Amino acid sequence: xxxxxxxxxxxxxxxxxxxxxxxxxxxxxxxxxxVGDIRIRVVEYSAGYLADHWCDRxxxxxxxxxxxxxxxxxxxxxxxxxxxxYQVSDFGDEPHRSQTKVGAKxxxxx
Numbered sequence: 311x312x313x314x315x316x317x318x319x320x321x322x323x324x325x326x327x328x329x330x331x332x333x334x335x336x337x338x339x340x341x342x343x344x345v346g347d348i349r350i351r352v353v354e355y356s357a358g359y360l361a362d363h364w365c366d367r368x369x370x371x372x373x374x375x376x377x378x379x380x381x382x383x384x385x386x387x388x389x390x391x392x393x394x395x396y397q398v399s400d401f402g403d404e405p406h407r408s409q410t411k412v413g414a415k416x417x418x419x420x
Contacts, residue, residue: 328340
């Protein structure tokens with residue numbers, strides 16, 4: 311990842327508008343800023359959320375609140391709690407998707 315030239319920048323995530331993304335079940339609210347090709351997000355998943363797609367995009371994902379299960383298409387799954395993260399490159403492993411029973415708040419860079 312190469313961060314393009316940019317001044318020191320503060321982000322008040324409470325002022326970034328949320329965009330609703332329905333899942334197969336539940337919904338995600340994305341608060342997104344873009345810096346060049348880098349997307350930086352705070353994402354909130356509702357209780358009962360299941361992603362509607364398998365993802366091959368690389369991410370750095372950090373769990374801020376709640377509990378998240380990251381499922382890989384090959385059947386592996388990982389339960390993540392606050393303070394945990396995962397890192398995966400574009401097409402770096404099996405495609406993955408997120409789900410949560412109780413809801414989760416995440417910080418994601420991709």
